[in-house]
Amino acid sequence: MTDPIRIAILGASGYTGAELVRLLHGHPNTDVVVLTADRRAGQPLAAVFPHLAHLHLPDLVAIEDVTDWSGVDLVFCALPHATTQAVIEALPERLRVVDLSADFRLEDTAVYAQWYGGPHKAPELQKTAVYGLTELARERVSRARLVANPGCYPTGPQLALMPLIEAGLIDVDDIIIDAKSGVSGAGRAPKEGALHTEVSEGIHAYSVASHRHAPEIEQGLSRAAGRPVLVNFTPHLVPMNRGILCTLYVRPCEGVKAADLLARLGERFAGEPFVKVLPPGTLPHTRHVRGSNLCLIGGVDDRLPGRAILVTVIDNLVKGASGQAIQNMNVMMGLPEAAGLDQAPLFP
Amino acid sequence: MTDPIRIAILGASGYTGAELVRLLHGHPNTDVVVLTADRRAGQPLAAVFPHLAHLHLPDLVAIEDVTDWSGVDLVFCALPHATTQAVIEALPERLRVVDLSADFRLEDTAVYAQWYGGPHKAPELQKTAVYGLTELARERVSRARLVANPGCYPTGPQLALMPLIEAGLIDVDDIIIDAKSGVSGAGRAPKEGALHTEVSEGIHAYSVASHRHAPEIEQGLSRAAGRPVLVNFTPHLVPMNRGILCTLYVRPCEGVKAADLLARLGERFAGEPFVKVLPPGTLPHTRHVRGSNLCLIGGVDDRLPGRAILVTVIDNLVKGASGQAIQNMNVMMGLPEAAGLDQAPLFP
Amino acid sequence: MTDPIRIAILGASGYTGAELVRLLHGHPNTDVVVLTADRRAGQPLAAVFPHLAHLHLPDLVAIEDVTDWSGVDLVFCALPHATTQAVIEALPERLRVVDLSADFRLEDTAVYAQWYGGPHKAPELQKTAVYGLTELARERVSRARLVANPGCYPTGPQLALMPLIEAGLIDVDDIIIDAKSGVSGAGRAPKEGALHTEVSEGIHAYSVASHRHAPEIEQGLSRAAGRPVLVNFTPHLVPMNRGILCTLYVRPCEGVKAADLLARLGERFAGEPFVKVLPPGTLPHTRHVRGSNLCLIGGVDDRLPGRAILVTVIDNLVKGASGQAIQNMNVMMGLPEAAGLDQAPLFP
Amino acid sequence: MTDPIRIAILGASGYTGAELVRLLHGHPNTDVVVLTADRRAGQPLAAVFPHLAHLHLPDLVAIEDVTDWSGVDLVFCALPHATTQAVIEALPERLRVVDLSADFRLEDTAVYAQWYGGPHKAPELQKTAVYGLTELARERVSRARLVANPGCYPTGPQLALMPLIEAGLIDVDDIIIDAKSGVSGAGRAPKEGALHTEVSEGIHAYSVASHRHAPEIEQGLSRAAGRPVLVNFTPHLVPMNRGILCTLYVRPCEGVKAADLLARLGERFAGEPFVKVLPPGTLPHTRHVRGSNLCLIGGVDDRLPGRAILVTVIDNLVKGASGQAIQNMNVMMGLPEAAGLDQAPLFP
Incomplete structure (x- = not known):
């Protein structure tokens, strides 16, 4: 068995962050090693999401306090729209990134500027981003460093x-x-x-x-x-x-x-x-x-x-956000595409 | 002040029946004198709808036990689809009727038969029915004996x-x-x-x-x-x-x-x-x-x-059913059209 | 018929304020003449509560802009806890007041201070307030200038x-x-x-x-x-x-x-x-x-x-707040106690 | 790796039956081989529960059509109260059983008769049943042939x-x-x-x-x-x-x-x-x-x-029914107690 993929989740105090944690808990090949949430830094995730209290997880930290990324292989970025471009640009080139925000979804930065109320802050990075609608972009996703997870x-x-x-x-x-x-x-x-x-x-x-x-x-x-x-x-x-x-x-x-x-x-x-x-x-x-x-x-x-x-x-929180993000991660890292995603739906 | 309109509600144990009762409670010109519900005959309406327990209402009776209609001016018929044609045909000609079922809504009885799974049982009566979308049929409604209340x-x-x-x-x-x-x-x-x-x-x-x-x-x-x-x-x-x-x-x-x-x-x-x-x-x-x-x-x-x-x-229960039915009644009986219908919406 | 009671509602942009408006719309003896909402001053109530758009109401104003109270008979105060004591103290003595906040409910100002995190700001006024659980305080409510509406x-x-x-x-x-x-x-x-x-x-x-x-x-x-x-x-x-x-x-x-x-x-x-x-x-x-x-x-x-x-x-919004407030107003002003409050419950 | 436990679910068209299927889908040591639902016999489970359509499962059959139990190791009985006693009594002695109904929960059959409206139909079997509140009865559950799953x-x-x-x-x-x-x-x-x-x-x-x-x-x-x-x-x-x-x-x-x-x-x-x-x-x-x-x-x-x-x-459907039933199965069959039950809660 190979080493687990070491995961950082930036923006772990939102619903898509919590959903990443929930799904990765059932993933056989990953290890969540960093959870950030600036306003809740220093707290356990359980203080923000008590339903996740019984998992074994690192405490929340501020992004700026993560100075050493050497223990991380892949970053899920679940930050608000418009804040993400600068954050991802500052990450070491070595890290693979799946971005759940809208910041890299629109290939044409002029269209981005028109709809999101301001100029794109990382236009060069945008050129490298792959729009991760997995089933229709699998091959490109597998080679991507930065995947823009669909809305x-x-x-x-x-x-x-x-x-x-x-x-x-x-x-x-x-x-x-x-x-x-x-x-x-x-x-x-x-x-x-x-x-x-x-x-x-x-x-x-x-x-x-x-x-x-x-x-x-x-x-x-x-x-x-x-x-x-x-x-x-x-x-x-x-x-x-x-x-x-x-x-x-x-x-x-x-x-x-x-x-x-x-x-x-x-x-x-x-x-x-x-x-x-x-x-x-x-x-x-x-x-x-x-x-x-x-x-x-x-x-x-x-x-x-x-x-x-x-x-x-x-x-919307799974195939529309965190599940598709993990599916993309699986494709990027050469793991079985359904790893961690094989749960049956919950009804009623 | 004139005498109140004396009302019978046929099918008072369904939601549209209850909604008629609720709205008529606030109507200044009506008096509910007959409530029918075959399977609950003999019970007070409160046994079926406790939220209406504190109004003063007649007990539920079976339709067939209403043998004297002389004390009734207008009938609201809130019975299931397909059972209504025979019931209304048996009512004294003198009574004005607002039918909340689908039984008289389609003017073309062939179209009725196609969509409702059987021949129309009162085709002559159908010819006299007025489709009661009040704002667009006010004048015809005012003269109608039988109004088919819209779906x-x-x-x-x-x-x-x-x-x-x-x-x-x-x-x-x-x-x-x-x-x-x-x-x-x-x-x-x-x-x-x-x-x-x-x-x-x-x-x-x-x-x-x-x-x-x-x-x-x-x-x-x-x-x-x-x-x-x-x-x-x-x-x-x-x-x-x-x-x-x-x-x-x-x-x-x-x-x-x-x-x-x-x-x-x-x-x-x-x-x-x-x-x-x-x-x-x-x-x-x-x-x-x-x-x-x-x-x-x-x-x-x-x-x-x-x-x-x-x-x-x-x-759907007011303008889409019981409220529009009362609006039609008001037009039919020459009452102010908004009588009993002037409540402000309930939010949240 | 006597002149209508002229009503001011302070804090009309909250749910209890909206509920007062809804219920007073059906009240035969009142006229809403002032609606305040500091942050929404200048707007129609419809901008805050579209479900009330079709009533005829004055626009929202800031409390401080109400300089002439001569056209008002009774004030409903639906402001947040702790802000109300000063507001009511500043009202002309002539005005009857029903306060829906907690500010005057506790007769012992020491108990108030313990539970509400600070000293009472109008202890003399507190002595005159009547706790308005109507059925158990009807006679005192009828004579009160200031009624503290129960929680x-x-x-x-x-x-x-x-x-x-x-x-x-x-x-x-x-x-x-x-x-x-x-x-x-x-x-x-x-x-x-x-x-x-x-x-x-x-x-x-x-x-x-x-x-x-x-x-x-x-x-x-x-x-x-x-x-x-x-x-x-x-x-x-x-x-x-x-x-x-x-x-x-x-x-x-x-x-x-x-x-x-x-x-x-x-x-x-x-x-x-x-x-x-x-x-x-x-x-x-x-x-x-x-x-x-x-x-x-x-x-x-x-x-x-x-x-x-x-x-x-x-x-909770009616007998637990705005309905009981109107019931208290009716008692205070010598109106029939159920005036404006005779609606049947809405179900389902 | 040992052979999977072969599972029959009696009463698979109810919510607890569906929940057993959902949870067993994630269980590494089980294989669902029989699903019964008398009124839906002959249909795929997907016709009853479309959310489970994408699992690989046997079609529904009537209980009486299951004549050969040799391919089954353990039966989950998710049938209505009072129908279960006869069904379980008719099962081969060899089969382990977890009963999710109330039929075997009350040790005193006189108390059962008083509360469930009729005499117990399998009093001898009752004596062998173990009340399966797992954490407080683990040792007895491990040796039980018939576990009465708690309400x-x-x-x-x-x-x-x-x-x-x-x-x-x-x-x-x-x-x-x-x-x-x-x-x-x-x-x-x-x-x-x-x-x-x-x-x-x-x-x-x-x-x-x-x-x-x-x-x-x-x-x-x-x-x-x-x-x-x-x-x-x-x-x-x-x-x-x-x-x-x-x-x-x-x-x-x-x-x-x-x-x-x-x-x-x-x-x-x-x-x-x-x-x-x-x-x-x-x-x-x-x-x-x-x-x-x-x-x-x-x-x-x-x-x-x-x-x-x-x-x-x-x-209530997991620890209060199907989850605790699987927990009991794990204890009965010597499997890790949390097998199949390690999912994080779903929120929101």
């Missing part, structure tokens, strides 16, 4: 749509993505809009036509199409903690039915451990993937002639 | 889309209705799919391209268009009790923007007590209408050129 | 226990109050512990043996007993927005059964519009009072010899 | 109270157990009281002083005390799916404080992988154990002189 919303729609666009099976100019997310995507920092009183017993759309994940989705679909693609992307907040369901309204090409789209996806993802294509007419629930790294895709013909409906579901 | 899902989309179609502002052949409903729409009869364990902490689409409310919506839109219209209608079950939000993806005509659509709706519903059009860019939450008879409509331009997004919200 | 937790247990203590029916030295509250009691200010992610799908006890409502309960029970009483008070946070259920474990005196306790309470509260005593063996749900000013009390004999269990439920 | 409610209180009673640290005649449970304990069979509409946004007590888990708790405490013990046991239904929190009100002996109780429990459970005693003043949430086999115990001194409060939490 939670973009993961499902890109997995479902990119193969169909590449195969020329759908109209790329009429794609509607009606997305529904649980509230953990908003993170743990207190804000009025994420209070139980404001979220439960209701639903609403937000950031319509202006959400930062739209250009990220378009980046993937444009690459698949070989030309610029715009999409509708309409997110809704659902009173649940975990899960994203995306209802995709598409126009298949003449004569193509939902079953054909699913057949194509079934071929594309044959043998994949985490992407599962359901039989025509069977549509997934977010409950079917809670706590797991699965992405399920179903579909059905629309009543409107010439239209079809696809539905994707993921757990 | 919960069809209420919001028809209110938002029919005036736009009548004004020729949107393409009628490309309408997508992504609907999200709370679980009270499924009623109180126990079923696995409505258990807390199966509904909470998740979301899913159901009855996609096959829901019975699709032909009901199409009936309204077709009338507005003057020709047959088909729509996409994709319902989702949300872990909340009350509320329906519909996200409507439409194609405005050349040069028409979301603000123009909202302006048209604002004119159409000017002065309406229950339909409110929000300023462009402001989108409603279902929380903003909980417990009230309001329907809120908001809108925004899409990122996709030539597209716009409208959002409607209602409380 | 949410203390309302139910005091209503159930004080009459039993006065009648000498239970042991005052062995009272256990296991309390379960919805999260709206925590207010609208963002805090980690009130996030949907932290509250839903779980339960926990908090502030055990150290909650500020313990001395408030003890103040009432001590008065009833004629000597100092200590109680166990153990609050739990439940994943719901509204409602408090208290399970009271008591020792009836020799030979006294739960039915006797309920009979005594039934006599004490006979004719009360808001306090309802259930038959022995029937226990209330918080759902039975949601949105209403009701307090329900049920009870049953314990399996442990010599013990009984009582259960009280209220809606 | 969900009794697990936490017995773990916390039995060692204190054995040590003579608390008064056994004044124990109050205020219990709060999620709704998955009610199972998957549709019933009105478990609907989302009836459970969410509210809390209530049920089966007060009459719940079947009271005699089960008393059986354990009586054994610890060496004489009959009665307890108060008051269950409440909380709007969450998983988790039980029990608030235990006890009277420590003269001079004994909460810290002493916790110290005793800390000694008793030192080295246990699943029972964790928290520092004095730290109280656990059910969220801290969701999806895991942990039982956490915290405590604090009461304000009432001579009283203390203990709080226990478990996941």
